[in-house]
Structures are given as structure tokens and as C-alpha cells.
Amino acid sequence: MSVLLQVRKLAAFYGPSQALFNVNLSVSQGHLVALMGRNGMGKSTTIGAICRMVAARHGSIEFAGRDLLALKPHQAIRTGLGLVPEGRRCFPNLTVFENCIAAAQPGDWHFDSVSQLFPRLHERRNQMANTLSGGEQQMLAIARALMTNPRLLILDEATEGLAPVVRQEIWTALHTLKQTGLSILLVDKTLSELLDIADHCVILEKGETVWTGIPADMSAEISDRFLGV
Numbered sequence: 001m002s003v004l005l006q007v008r009k010l011a012a013f014y015g016p017s018q019a020l021f022n023v024n025l026s027v028s029q030g031h032l033v034a035l036m037g038r039n040g041m042g043k044s045t046t047i048g049a050i051c052r053m054v055a056a057r058h059g060s061i062e063f064a065g066r067d068l069l070a071l072k073p074h075q076a077i078r079t080g081l082g083l084v085p086e087g088r089r090c091f092p093n094l095t096v097f098e099n100c101i102a103a104a105q106p107g108d109w110h111f112d113s114v115s116q117l118f119p120r121l122h123e124r125r126n127q128m129a130n131t132l133s134g135g136e137q138q139m140l141a142i143a144r145a146l147m148t149n150p151r152l153l154i155l156d157e158a159t160e161g162l163a164p165v166v167r168q169e170i171w172t173a174l175h176t177l178k179q180t181g182l183s184i185l186l187v188d189k190t191l192s193e194l195l196d197i198a199d200h201c202v203i204l205e206k207g208e209t210v211w212t213g214i215p216a217d218m219s220a221e222i223s224d225r226f227l228g229v
Helices: 043-050 073-077 096-101 111-117 119-123 134-146 164-179 191-197 220-227
Strands: 003-014 017-028 032-036 055-063 081-084 152-156 183-187 200-205 208-213
Touching (some): 032 191, 043 055, 073 081, 081 134, 134 152, 134 164, 164 183
Parallel strands (some): 081 152
Antiparallel strands (some): 003 017
């Protein structure tokens, strides 16, 4: 299985403040990797560094054979990264359909196919994004990223703050996406769902990778030590 994304010894900063110290992770083609850790441990910062929105000063980030650290954010995204950011960040004064086509690229994912994944989006295609529920906005954010036809889909807090029924819809969609062979890097706090879907897990603690492995190898001791409240 070929490696699509490789992050090695990554250190990243917000201005003069160092947020990441030694992050190592990889995503193989067709695999789903869960990026895990308590709040404030560097998960969103790692995603920001991969997408070139957070300054990385040391280490390396390679995606599909390209050095992402040599690219600007818009250039990095065009290599095939599809980001579903924390907080959704839909364009509030555009319709569902307009949000989806704003950055769309040719490929298998188009409005009809994302509407099959999330039928509500078809029902609300002419509705302004700021009138949608939180769950519908999350579906829209995922659809918008898919319509860029990415090689790697990155989701930051995929189901945070959503009602249980909507969370289950999102997880069902993620299982479907995994079955299509799409590579996925996923952040979420629902441990049971993550372990059920992930091929590989990476745990961060204070800006460093402290554990990597398959879900079956994550013991209760590891979970309590690095993920417990």
C-alpha cells in the first residue's frame, strides 16, 4: 500500500509560540487514519500545518510525492487535499448548491453524487447556508470538500456538537466514503466510532506523536493515559 501523506518530525508555530514539537504520521492510499488526543494537544494545528495555514519551521510534509512546505496554502490544496474545517465555515450568504460548486473540480464527486450521500442537500439546494441546522451545515461542508475531488479528505471534528441522529448520518457517510477507497484523515472525539472505522490511529500529546498503531492494539491503559478526561 503506497503512502499518500507522510509527516515527519513536524514542528509548527503560531508567531513566536511553538505548538507542535515532533509530529509524525502517515496516511496510506485508501486508508482512514484517526488523529486523536485531548483538547489542545495539537490536532487542529497539525491539520493547519498540512494545509499550509500554520507555519511549519522544522520537519517535512510530503503529499503524493510533493513537498507541501514549499507551497502556499492555495497551491497545497490544489495537490488534492480536501478540508472539512472545524466549525464548518460554509459561505453563509450562498445557497447550498452555490457552496458546493464554489471550488468544485471535475471528477466523480458532483452535486448529484453528494446529494446521494446526503439527500437533505438536494432538498435544500436553493436554501441559504446560514439557514441550515448545524448538522446540515456539516453535511454541506463535507459535500463541498468532496466536490473538489480530493485525493485525501481531511475532517477536523467531524461530528462535534451535532445531535445523535445527525452524528450517525455522518458516520454512515464516512463508512461509505471509506468503501469507495478515498483516503481520509479524521479528527473526532467519539472514541468508539473512531476505533470502529479507522485503519490506523495516531495520538498526540502536547504537540508530539506519542502513540501510533492499529485500533486493536489500543489498550485501555493507552486510552486512559492519553485520551481520558
